[in-house]
Amino acid sequence: MILRRITDSITHTVEDAIDGVSSALFDPVIRVGVTGLSRAGKTLFITSLVANLLERSRMPQLKSAAEGRILAAYLQPHPDHKMPRFAFEDHMAALTASDPVWPESTRSISTVRISLKVQPTGLLNGITGPSQIHIDIVDYPGEWLLDLPLMSQSYAEWSAATLEKAMTPGLAEHSSGFRDLLGQTDSAAPLNEMNANRLADAFKGYLAASREAGFSSMAPGRFLMPGDLEGSPALTFSPLPKAGKSGGGSLWRTFEKRFDSYKRVVIEPFFRNHFARFDRQVVLVDTLGAIHDGPRAVEDLRTALAEILTCFRPGRNSWLAPILGKRIDRILFAATKCDHLHHTQHARLAAITEAMVRDARDRARFRGAKTEAMAIASIRATVEQSVERNGETINVVRGRLQDTGKSAALFPGNLPENPSDILNPARMREGDWSDAAYSVTKFAPPILDLTPGEAPPHIRLDRAAEFLIGDRLT
Ligand SMILES: Nc1nc2c(ncn2[C@@H]2O[C@H](COP(=O)(O)OP(=O)(O)OP(=O)(O)O)[C@@H](O)[C@H]2O)c(=O)[nH]1
Numbered sequence: 001m002i003l004r005r006i007t008d009s010i011t012h013t014v015e016d017a018i019d020g021v022s023s024a025l026f027d028p029v030i031r032v033g034v035t036g037l038s039r040a041g042k043t044l045f046i047t048s049l050v051a052n053l054l055e056r057s058r059m060p061q062l063k064s065a066a067e068g069r070i071l072a073a074y075l076q077p078h079p080d081h082k083m084p085r086f087a088f089e090d091h092m093a094a095l096t097a098s099d100p101v102w103p104e105s106t107r108s109i110s111t112v113r114i115s116l117k118v119q120p121t122g123l124l125n126g127i128t129g130p131s132q133i134h135i136d137i138v139d140y141p142g143e144w145l146l147d148l149p150l151m152s153q154s155y156a157e158w159s160a161a162t163l164e165k166a167m168t169p170g171l172a173e174h175s176s177g178f179r180d181l182l183g184q185t186d187s188a189a190p191l192n193e194m195n196a197n198r199l200a201d202a203f204k205g206y207l208a209a210s211r212e213a214g215f216s217s218m219a220p221g222r223f224l225m226p227g228d229l230e231g232s233p234a235l236t237f238s239p240l241p242k243a244g245k246s247g248g249g250s251l252w253r254t255f256e257k258r259f260d261s262y263k264r265v266v267i268e269p270f271f272r273n274h275f276a277r278f279d280r281q282v283v284l285v286d287t288l289g290a291i292h293d294g295p296r297a298v299e300d301l302r303t304a305l306a307e308i309l310t311c312f313r314p315g316r317n318s319w320l321a322p323i324l325g326k327r328i329d330r331i332l333f334a335a336t337k338c339d340h341l342h343h344t345q346h347a348r349l350a351a352i353t354e355a356m357v358r359d360a361r362d363r364a365r366f367r368g369a370k371t372e373a374m375a376i377a378s379i380r381a382t383v384e385q386s387v388e389r390n391g392e393t394i395n396v397v398r399g400r401l402q403d404t405g406k407s408a409a410l411f412p413g414n415l416p417e418n419p420s421d422i423l424n425p426a427r428m429r430e431g432d433w434s435d436a437a438y439s440v441t442k443f444a445p446p447i448l449d450l451t452p453g454e455a456p457p458h459i460r461l462d463r464a465a466e467f468l469i470g471d472r473l474t
């Protein structure tokens with residue numbers, strides 16, 4: 001740490017000497033990637049984190065803030081002109097309106113830079129003045145990480161695996177339309193662009209319907225989250241049953257080429273230009289939503305997370321390994337929306353999330369990355385209450401219902417103390433929980449009415465921030 005400070009002060013001296021060179025070139029930068037599957041809570045996490053870093057009165061667990069060493073925090077114009085800016089102001093405006101709404105769903109990658117002026121601790125306090133550190137926070141869909149396994153598959157291998165998966169219980173009902181269409185298709189026949197589009201659309205329809213039903217690991221990621229590639233030929237293919245002998249202009253060969261170009265122009269540049277540059281990573285997980293959707297959704301989420309996490313520790317032979325080096329050194333797994341539960345259940349939610357990512361997490365740790373799992377709420381939309389019913393105390397949460405705006409006290413069900421009670425039925429892909437029911441009711445955003453100097457209320461966002469960047473603010 002001392003070494004870094006000294007290096008920093010050297011660069012500052014150099015900077016002073018170079019007239020007209022922006023300080024942004026020399027100040028340290030931490031790149032934090034925020035990912036999670038669709039609706040996991042990425043936009044709200046970043047919005048609330050930025051707001052709570054700008055106004056730090058609700059950040060007691062962020063040590064540097066509690067010690068009063070963050071002297072200033074401000075948003076900077078982002079230096080990366082190729083990436084869209086995260087629409088922080090729009091999202092805050094939606095949340096703080098007199099009739100607040102949740103921010104709109106986002107479909108692509110975006111980033112925001114927040115800069116902190118920090119007074120150093122210990123020996124250097126008093127020797128060096130405050131230093132500036134930039135935190136670049138990048139919002140990107142977790143679905144894009146599900147594409148990594150495609151890089152090591154041929155079109156034939158990917159087709160066979162994807163078609164086999166489409167027949168499994170729970171998914172087969174969503175893929176029937178697509179499979180019917182495949183039944184009428186000859187992969188070896190010459191390409192007919194209209195048929196090709198129809199197949200690609202039916203395949204996308206299957207992925208979207210499965211996602212809607214709570215299945216998470218539906219690759220290729222850009223088919224669900226196309227970003228700016230909507231309608232591109234690189235996204236107009238589907239898996240096909242293996243053709244006998246197929247010539248150059250056949251459907252099979254065309255889709256094979258498009259599959260290869262998807263890898264080359266979509267997957268690889270994302271990993272090379274963005275993913276490989278993160279220092280810290282947050283994986284947001286809607287564990288509660290999956291539990292609500294049932295055991296198969298939980299198992300599917302677990303599989304998707306395991307796939308996502310292989311990106312953090314790619315095998316030695318993977319093309320990604322040399323690009324990635326040893327860069328990401330902290331990974332936070334955060335179960336979001338924990339304000340749906342009374343605090344007495346938060347530890348259980350974190351334990352279930354931790355158990356869900358255990359295998360993958362152990363591998364990441366082996367590689368030297370520090371990991372932690374916690375339950376958080378980026379925006380606290382509820383208050384806690386205890387009610388007496390039949391002589392029993394029940395811990396509930398009260399909030400405004402999304403549908404009616406009316407206030408209601410809800411009991412979402414008791415999460416089990418032992419995560420296996422959730423993960424075992426999930427592994428067995430049982431249809432439903434045998435002796436428990438969990439409900440997740442969507443709450444409307446709280447009416448915030450913030451006074452100057454106040455940021456939105458949250459749960460453990462300060463702990464999340466301490467884990468992610470605290471060590472760099474000393
Ligand atoms: N009560 C509560 N609801 C939350 C919280 N975080 C997320 N939500 C809910 O989850 C929804 C999705 O949150 P977003 O932050 O938009 O999620 P996202 O991952 O950015 O979603 P996409 O952009 O669609 O991928 C919100 O509209 C809220 O309804 C939270 O801390 N508390």
Ligand SMILES: [Mg+2]
Pocket residue numbers: 042043044104105106107
């Ligand atoms: Mg979003």
